[in-house]
Amino acid sequence: MLQVSIYRYNPETDSEPYMQDLEVDTGGKDLMVLDVLELIKAQDSTVAFRRSCREGVCGSDGLNMNGKNGLACISPLSETVKNNKLIVRPLPGLPVVRDLVVDMSLFYQQYEKIEPYLQNDTPAPAIERLQSPQEREKLDGLYECILCACCSSSCPSFWWNPDRFIGPAGLLQAYRFLADSRDTATEERLAKLDDPFSVFRCHGIQNCVAVCPKGLNPTRAIGHIRNMLLQRAT
Amino acid sequence: MVTAVTNFGRSGLYDWLMQRVTGVVLLCYFGFIGAVLVTHPDISYSEWRSTFEPTWVRIFSVAALLSLAVHAWIGLWSVLTDYVTPRMLGDKANLLRGLATLACAITLFTYLVWGIQIIWGS
Numbered sequence A: 001m002l003q004v005s006i007y008r009y010n011p012e013t014d015s016e017p018y019m020q021d022l023e024v025d026t027g028g029k030d031l032m033v034l035d036v037l038e039l040i041k042a043q044d045s046t047v048a049f050r051r052s053c054r055e056g057v058c059g060s061d062g063l064n065m066n067g068k069n070g071l072a073c074i075s076p077l078s079e080t081v082k083n084n085k086l087i088v089r090p091l092p093g094l095p096v097v098r099d100l101v102v103d104m105s106l107f108y109q110q111y112e113k114i115e116p117y118l119q120n121d122t123p124a125p126a127i128e129r130l131q132s133p134q135e136r137e138k139l140d141g142l143y144e145c146i147l148c149a150c151c152s153s154s155c156p157s158f159w160w161n162p163d164r165f166i167g168p169a170g171l172l173q174a175y176r177f178l179a180d181s182r183d184t185a186t187e188e189r190l191a192k193l194d195d196p197f198s199v200f201r202c203h204g205i206q207n208c209v210a211v212c213p214k215g216l217n218p219t220r221a222i223g224h225i226r227n228m229l230l231q232r233a234t
Numbered sequence B: 001m002v003t004a005v006t007n008f009g010r011s012g013l014y015d016w017l018m019q020r021v022t023g024v025v026l027l028c029y030f031g032f033i034g035a036v037l038v039t040h041p042d043i044s045y046s047e048w049r050s051t052f053e054p055t056w057v058r059i060f061s062v063a064a065l066l067s068l069a070v071h072a073w074i075g076l077w078s079v080l081t082d083y084v085t086p087r088m089l090g091d092k093a094n095l096l097r098g099l100a101t102l103a104c105a106i107t108l109f110t111y112l113v114w115g116i117q118i119i120w121g122s
Protein backbone atom coordinates (compact mmCIF):
# COMPACT_ATOMS: atom_id res chain seq x y z
CA MET A 1 0.00 0.00 0.00
CA LEU A 2 1.32 3.38 -0.99
CA GLN A 3 1.00 6.13 1.62
CA VAL A 4 -0.34 9.26 0.00
CA SER A 5 -0.67 12.69 1.55
CA ILE A 6 -2.68 15.09 -0.54
CA TYR A 7 -3.39 18.80 -0.18
CA ARG A 8 -7.08 19.53 0.25
CA TYR A 9 -8.88 22.83 0.29
CA ASN A 10 -12.45 23.61 -0.57
CA PRO A 11 -13.01 27.33 0.05
CA GLU A 12 -16.76 26.76 0.41
CA THR A 13 -16.50 24.34 3.33
CA ASP A 14 -12.94 24.48 4.74
CA SER A 15 -11.68 27.37 6.82
CA GLU A 16 -8.12 26.45 5.87
CA PRO A 17 -6.21 23.94 3.76
CA TYR A 18 -5.16 20.60 5.25
CA MET A 19 -3.27 17.47 4.22
CA GLN A 20 -5.37 14.33 3.79
CA ASP A 21 -3.66 10.98 4.35
CA LEU A 22 -4.75 7.98 2.33
CA GLU A 23 -3.57 4.54 1.33
CA VAL A 24 -3.62 3.53 -2.29
CA ASP A 25 -3.24 0.02 -3.71
CA THR A 26 -0.97 0.38 -6.72
CA GLY A 27 -1.00 -3.37 -7.41
CA GLY A 28 2.78 -3.26 -7.12
CA LYS A 29 3.03 -1.46 -10.43
CA ASP A 30 5.20 1.57 -11.17
CA LEU A 31 2.27 3.85 -11.91
CA MET A 32 2.45 7.50 -12.83
CA VAL A 33 1.42 9.96 -10.12
CA LEU A 34 -1.61 10.88 -12.22
CA ASP A 35 -2.77 7.22 -12.14
CA VAL A 36 -2.60 7.34 -8.35
CA LEU A 37 -4.69 10.52 -8.34
CA GLU A 38 -7.25 8.80 -10.56
CA LEU A 39 -7.38 5.87 -8.12
CA ILE A 40 -7.95 8.33 -5.29
CA LYS A 41 -10.66 10.07 -7.29
CA ALA A 42 -12.41 6.71 -7.76
CA GLN A 43 -12.56 6.41 -3.94
CA ASP A 44 -13.38 10.04 -3.23
CA SER A 45 -14.86 12.00 -6.11
CA THR A 46 -14.51 15.34 -4.30
CA VAL A 47 -10.75 15.52 -4.98
CA ALA A 48 -10.14 18.20 -7.61
CA PHE A 49 -7.21 18.30 -10.04
CA ARG A 50 -6.62 19.22 -13.68
CA ARG A 51 -5.62 16.76 -16.38
CA SER A 52 -6.22 16.13 -20.02
CA CYS A 53 -3.77 14.39 -22.34
CA ARG A 54 -2.13 12.06 -19.73
CA GLU A 55 1.06 12.03 -21.83
CA GLY A 56 2.98 15.21 -21.05
CA VAL A 57 1.64 17.26 -23.94
CA CYS A 58 -1.12 19.54 -22.67
CA GLY A 59 0.55 20.91 -19.54
CA SER A 60 -2.57 20.80 -17.35
CA ASP A 61 -1.36 18.62 -14.50
CA GLY A 62 1.63 20.56 -13.21
CA LEU A 63 1.83 19.67 -9.51
CA ASN A 64 4.25 19.67 -6.63
CA MET A 65 5.13 16.03 -5.90
CA ASN A 66 7.35 15.24 -2.92
CA GLY A 67 8.60 18.81 -3.03
CA LYS A 68 9.36 19.01 -6.74
CA ASN A 69 7.24 20.47 -9.51
CA GLY A 70 6.44 18.30 -12.50
CA LEU A 71 3.70 16.79 -14.63
CA ALA A 72 1.86 14.08 -12.71
CA CYS A 73 1.14 12.10 -15.90
CA ILE A 74 4.80 11.53 -16.75
CA SER A 75 6.19 11.26 -13.21
CA PRO A 76 6.63 7.55 -12.36
CA LEU A 77 6.29 6.63 -8.70
CA SER A 78 9.74 5.04 -8.82
CA GLU A 79 11.27 8.46 -9.47
CA THR A 80 9.01 10.43 -7.15
CA VAL A 81 8.19 8.45 -4.02
CA LYS A 82 10.53 8.39 -1.04
CA ASN A 83 10.04 5.88 1.80
CA ASN A 84 6.78 4.66 0.25
CA LYS A 85 5.27 8.12 0.76
CA LEU A 86 3.85 10.35 -1.93
CA ILE A 87 3.09 13.97 -1.03
CA VAL A 88 1.06 15.92 -3.57
CA ARG A 89 0.51 19.65 -3.36
CA PRO A 90 -0.63 22.30 -5.84
CA LEU A 91 2.00 24.35 -7.69
CA PRO A 92 3.55 26.72 -5.14
CA GLY A 93 3.11 30.49 -5.20
CA LEU A 94 -0.18 30.55 -7.08
CA PRO A 95 -3.58 31.07 -5.42
CA VAL A 96 -5.43 27.78 -4.83
CA VAL A 97 -8.89 27.56 -6.37
CA ARG A 98 -9.60 24.16 -4.87
CA ASP A 99 -7.46 21.17 -3.80
CA LEU A 100 -4.77 20.81 -6.48
CA VAL A 101 -6.26 23.35 -8.87
CA VAL A 102 -4.50 26.73 -8.93
CA ASP A 103 -5.44 30.08 -10.43
CA MET A 104 -2.98 30.65 -13.27
CA SER A 105 -4.12 34.21 -14.15
CA LEU A 106 -0.87 35.87 -13.07
CA PHE A 107 1.13 33.32 -15.03
CA TYR A 108 -0.90 33.96 -18.17
CA GLN A 109 -0.76 37.74 -17.69
CA GLN A 110 3.02 37.56 -17.82
CA TYR A 111 2.80 35.42 -20.94
CA GLU A 112 0.45 37.93 -22.53
CA LYS A 113 2.86 40.77 -21.74
CA ILE A 114 5.61 39.39 -23.96
CA GLU A 115 3.22 39.40 -26.95
CA PRO A 116 3.66 35.73 -27.83
CA TYR A 117 2.96 35.95 -31.54
CA LEU A 118 4.98 36.73 -34.62
CA GLN A 119 5.15 40.42 -35.50
CA ASN A 120 6.28 41.49 -38.92
CA ASP A 121 5.36 44.77 -40.57
CA THR A 122 6.80 43.98 -44.01
CA PRO A 123 4.28 43.01 -46.73
CA ALA A 124 3.34 39.34 -46.51
CA PRO A 125 4.83 37.19 -49.28
CA ALA A 126 2.51 35.20 -51.58
CA ILE A 127 2.95 31.88 -49.79
CA GLU A 128 4.93 32.05 -46.56
CA ARG A 129 7.89 33.69 -44.83
CA LEU A 130 10.86 31.42 -45.34
CA GLN A 131 13.58 30.56 -42.87
CA SER A 132 16.89 28.85 -43.51
CA PRO A 133 17.45 25.59 -41.60
CA GLN A 134 19.99 27.47 -39.46
CA GLU A 135 17.47 30.18 -38.58
CA ARG A 136 14.89 27.54 -37.77
CA GLU A 137 17.36 25.72 -35.54
CA LYS A 138 17.57 28.74 -33.24
CA LEU A 139 13.99 28.05 -32.12
CA ASP A 140 14.80 24.54 -30.91
CA GLY A 141 14.59 24.32 -27.14
CA LEU A 142 12.23 27.31 -27.11
CA TYR A 143 9.09 26.46 -29.05
CA GLU A 144 8.49 23.17 -27.19
CA CYS A 145 7.22 24.88 -24.03
CA ILE A 146 3.73 23.66 -23.05
CA LEU A 147 3.07 26.42 -20.48
CA CYS A 148 2.65 24.02 -17.59
CA ALA A 149 3.98 26.67 -15.16
CA CYS A 150 6.20 24.15 -13.34
CA CYS A 151 9.16 26.50 -13.85
CA SER A 152 7.64 29.86 -12.92
CA SER A 153 5.94 28.42 -9.85
CA SER A 154 9.27 27.04 -8.62
CA CYS A 155 11.04 30.37 -9.04
CA PRO A 156 11.42 32.45 -5.84
CA SER A 157 11.65 35.66 -7.87
CA PHE A 158 8.28 34.84 -9.41
CA TRP A 159 6.80 34.05 -5.98
CA TRP A 160 7.76 37.50 -4.66
CA ASN A 161 6.89 39.57 -7.75
CA PRO A 162 4.49 37.59 -9.96
CA ASP A 163 2.96 40.85 -11.16
CA ARG A 164 6.23 42.39 -12.36
CA PHE A 165 8.75 39.64 -13.03
CA ILE A 166 7.88 37.87 -16.29
CA GLY A 167 9.13 34.56 -14.92
CA PRO A 168 11.04 31.77 -16.66
CA ALA A 169 8.17 30.51 -18.86
CA GLY A 170 7.32 33.97 -20.19
CA LEU A 171 10.97 34.86 -20.71
CA LEU A 172 11.65 31.63 -22.59
CA GLN A 173 8.82 32.60 -24.93
CA ALA A 174 10.04 36.20 -25.11
CA TYR A 175 13.34 34.87 -26.38
CA ARG A 176 11.57 32.50 -28.76
CA PHE A 177 10.24 35.57 -30.61
CA LEU A 178 13.42 37.63 -30.20
CA ALA A 179 15.34 34.79 -31.83
CA ASP A 180 12.89 34.32 -34.69
CA SER A 181 14.34 35.58 -37.99
CA ARG A 182 10.82 36.37 -39.23
CA ASP A 183 9.97 38.70 -36.35
CA THR A 184 10.72 42.40 -36.87
CA ALA A 185 9.64 43.76 -33.48
CA THR A 186 12.94 42.98 -31.73
CA GLU A 187 13.62 46.57 -30.69
CA GLU A 188 10.12 47.13 -29.28
CA ARG A 189 10.25 43.80 -27.48
CA LEU A 190 13.61 44.60 -25.89
CA ALA A 191 12.52 48.11 -24.89
CA LYS A 192 9.63 46.60 -22.90
CA LEU A 193 11.95 44.24 -21.03
CA ASP A 194 14.54 46.78 -19.90
CA ASP A 195 13.09 47.65 -16.49
CA PRO A 196 14.47 46.38 -13.15
CA PHE A 197 11.80 43.68 -12.80
CA SER A 198 10.76 42.00 -16.06
CA VAL A 199 14.05 40.23 -16.76
CA PHE A 200 16.49 41.37 -14.11
CA ARG A 201 14.71 39.81 -11.15
CA CYS A 202 16.17 36.54 -12.34
CA HIS A 203 19.09 35.72 -10.07
CA GLY A 204 20.13 32.59 -11.91
CA ILE A 205 19.01 30.14 -9.23
CA GLN A 206 18.04 27.70 -11.99
CA ASN A 207 15.10 26.11 -10.18
CA CYS A 208 13.31 26.50 -13.50
CA VAL A 209 15.86 24.37 -15.33
CA ALA A 210 15.73 21.70 -12.64
CA VAL A 211 11.97 21.15 -12.97
CA CYS A 212 11.05 21.71 -16.63
CA PRO A 213 9.37 18.46 -17.73
CA LYS A 214 10.27 19.22 -21.34
CA GLY A 215 13.96 19.59 -20.50
CA LEU A 216 14.05 23.23 -21.55
CA ASN A 217 16.46 25.80 -20.19
CA PRO A 218 14.84 29.16 -19.34
CA THR A 219 17.98 30.40 -17.57
CA ARG A 220 19.95 30.17 -20.80
CA ALA A 221 17.22 32.03 -22.70
CA ILE A 222 17.25 34.73 -20.01
CA GLY A 223 21.01 35.03 -20.45
CA HIS A 224 20.50 35.53 -24.18
CA ILE A 225 17.93 38.26 -23.54
CA ARG A 226 20.34 39.96 -21.16
CA ASN A 227 23.05 39.88 -23.81
CA MET A 228 20.67 41.34 -26.38
CA LEU A 229 19.80 44.15 -23.95
CA LEU A 230 23.49 44.74 -23.35
CA GLN A 231 24.25 44.88 -27.07
CA ARG A 232 21.33 47.19 -27.66
CA ALA A 233 22.69 49.60 -25.03
CA THR A 234 26.23 49.68 -26.38
CA MET B 1 2.26 47.74 -6.67
CA VAL B 2 5.96 48.07 -6.12
CA THR B 3 7.19 51.18 -7.85
CA ALA B 4 10.55 51.52 -9.51
CA VAL B 5 11.15 55.16 -8.58
CA THR B 6 13.71 54.36 -5.92
CA ASN B 7 15.89 52.17 -8.05
CA PHE B 8 19.40 53.41 -8.58
CA GLY B 9 19.68 53.54 -12.33
CA ARG B 10 17.45 54.24 -15.25
CA SER B 11 17.06 50.61 -16.28
CA GLY B 12 17.35 47.09 -15.03
CA LEU B 13 20.30 46.61 -17.33
CA TYR B 14 22.10 49.58 -15.81
CA ASP B 15 21.57 48.26 -12.28
CA TRP B 16 22.70 44.83 -13.33
CA LEU B 17 25.85 46.19 -14.95
CA MET B 18 26.65 48.39 -11.96
CA GLN B 19 26.23 45.38 -9.71
CA ARG B 20 28.77 43.44 -11.80
CA VAL B 21 31.28 46.31 -12.18
CA THR B 22 31.21 47.24 -8.49
CA GLY B 23 31.53 43.54 -7.66
CA VAL B 24 34.74 43.33 -9.65
CA VAL B 25 36.17 46.47 -7.98
CA LEU B 26 35.38 45.01 -4.55
CA LEU B 27 36.94 41.69 -5.48
CA CYS B 28 40.15 43.45 -6.58
CA TYR B 29 40.22 45.56 -3.42
CA PHE B 30 39.74 42.66 -1.04
CA GLY B 31 42.32 40.75 -3.08
CA PHE B 32 44.73 43.62 -2.49
CA ILE B 33 44.00 43.80 1.26
CA GLY B 34 44.30 40.03 1.47
CA ALA B 35 47.66 40.14 -0.33
CA VAL B 36 48.94 42.81 2.10
CA LEU B 37 47.94 40.68 5.09
CA VAL B 38 49.40 37.49 3.64
CA THR B 39 52.76 39.11 2.76
CA HIS B 40 53.00 40.85 6.15
CA PRO B 41 51.76 38.31 8.70
CA ASP B 42 52.99 40.34 11.68
CA ILE B 43 52.02 43.75 10.37
CA SER B 44 52.39 46.58 12.87
CA TYR B 45 50.01 49.47 13.21
CA SER B 46 52.42 51.96 11.61
CA GLU B 47 53.08 49.62 8.68
CA TRP B 48 49.34 49.11 8.25
CA ARG B 49 48.85 52.88 8.27
CA SER B 50 51.59 53.54 5.79
CA THR B 51 50.02 50.99 3.41
CA PHE B 52 47.20 53.50 3.00
CA GLU B 53 49.47 56.56 2.56
CA PRO B 54 50.14 56.45 -1.23
CA THR B 55 47.65 58.42 -3.29
CA TRP B 56 46.83 55.46 -5.51
CA VAL B 57 45.83 53.35 -2.50
CA ARG B 58 43.60 56.19 -1.30
CA ILE B 59 41.95 56.45 -4.68
CA PHE B 60 41.59 52.67 -4.79
CA SER B 61 40.08 52.69 -1.29
CA VAL B 62 37.58 55.41 -2.16
CA ALA B 63 36.66 53.54 -5.35
CA ALA B 64 36.08 50.40 -3.28
CA LEU B 65 34.03 52.34 -0.73
CA LEU B 66 31.89 53.86 -3.46
CA SER B 67 31.47 50.48 -5.09
CA LEU B 68 30.44 49.01 -1.77
CA ALA B 69 27.79 51.71 -1.31
CA VAL B 70 26.39 51.25 -4.83
CA HIS B 71 26.53 47.45 -4.60
CA ALA B 72 24.78 47.46 -1.24
CA TRP B 73 22.19 49.94 -2.43
CA ILE B 74 21.17 47.87 -5.45
CA GLY B 75 21.22 44.68 -3.42
CA LEU B 76 19.18 46.07 -0.53
CA TRP B 77 16.73 47.69 -2.90
CA SER B 78 16.20 44.28 -4.55
CA VAL B 79 15.72 42.56 -1.22
CA LEU B 80 13.26 45.21 -0.01
CA THR B 81 11.22 45.06 -3.22
CA ASP B 82 11.14 41.25 -2.92
CA TYR B 83 10.03 40.94 0.69
CA VAL B 84 8.66 44.26 1.94
CA THR B 85 5.75 44.48 -0.47
CA PRO B 86 1.96 44.61 -0.08
CA ARG B 87 1.85 41.06 -1.45
CA MET B 88 3.99 39.84 1.42
CA LEU B 89 3.07 42.15 4.29
CA GLY B 90 -0.19 43.87 3.42
CA ASP B 91 -1.16 47.52 3.08
CA LYS B 92 1.48 49.02 5.34
CA ALA B 93 4.30 47.53 3.31
CA ASN B 94 4.83 50.46 0.94
CA LEU B 95 5.28 52.91 3.80
CA LEU B 96 7.50 50.44 5.61
CA ARG B 97 9.62 49.89 2.52
CA GLY B 98 9.92 53.63 1.97
CA LEU B 99 11.23 54.04 5.52
CA ALA B 100 13.57 51.08 5.20
CA THR B 101 14.89 52.43 1.90
CA LEU B 102 15.47 55.82 3.48
CA ALA B 103 17.27 54.19 6.42
CA CYS B 104 19.51 52.30 3.98
CA ALA B 105 20.25 55.49 2.05
CA ILE B 106 21.15 57.45 5.18
CA THR B 107 23.30 54.65 6.54
CA LEU B 108 25.18 54.14 3.28
CA PHE B 109 25.69 57.86 2.78
CA THR B 110 26.97 58.26 6.33
CA TYR B 111 29.43 55.40 5.96
CA LEU B 112 30.55 56.77 2.60
CA VAL B 113 31.31 60.27 3.90
CA TRP B 114 32.82 58.94 7.10
CA GLY B 115 34.96 56.46 5.17
CA ILE B 116 36.26 59.12 2.80
CA GLN B 117 37.10 61.27 5.79
CA ILE B 118 39.13 58.41 7.30
CA ILE B 119 40.91 57.64 4.04
CA TRP B 120 41.81 61.23 3.12
CA GLY B 121 42.27 62.53 6.65
CA SER B 122 45.91 62.75 7.72
Ligand code: SF4
Pocket (backbone or CB within 6 Å): A144, A145, A146, A147, A148, A149, A150, A151, A152, A168, A169, A172, A211, A212, A213, A214, A215, A216, A218
Ligand atom coordinates in the same frame (compact mmCIF):
# COMPACT_ATOMS: atom_id res chain seq x y z
S1 SF4 C 1 9.55 26.12 -19.77
FE1 SF4 C 1 9.14 23.99 -19.21
S2 SF4 C 1 8.41 24.11 -17.07
FE2 SF4 C 1 8.25 26.14 -17.93
S3 SF4 C 1 6.15 26.29 -18.66
FE3 SF4 C 1 7.44 25.64 -20.39
S4 SF4 C 1 7.36 23.43 -20.39
FE4 SF4 C 1 6.59 24.10 -18.41
Ligand code: SF4
Pocket (backbone or CB within 6 Å): A154, A155, A156, A157, A158, A167, A168, A201, A202, A203, A204, A205, A206, A207, A208, A209, A218, A219, A222
Ligand atom coordinates in the same frame (compact mmCIF):
# COMPACT_ATOMS: atom_id res chain seq x y z
S1 SF4 D 1 17.10 30.99 -13.02
FE1 SF4 D 1 15.90 32.88 -12.92
S2 SF4 D 1 13.95 32.37 -13.78
FE2 SF4 D 1 14.97 30.41 -13.30
S3 SF4 D 1 14.23 29.90 -11.24
FE3 SF4 D 1 16.09 31.09 -11.02
S4 SF4 D 1 15.48 33.22 -10.76
FE4 SF4 D 1 13.76 32.07 -11.60
Ligand code: FES
Pocket (backbone or CB within 6 Å): A050, A051, A052, A053, A054, A055, A056, A057, A058, A059, A060, A061, A062, A071, A072, A073, A074
Ligand atom coordinates in the same frame (compact mmCIF):
# COMPACT_ATOMS: atom_id res chain seq x y z
S1 FES E 1 -2.27 15.54 -18.44
FE1 FES E 1 -1.48 16.65 -20.16
S2 FES E 1 0.53 17.10 -19.49
FE2 FES E 1 -0.16 15.78 -17.92
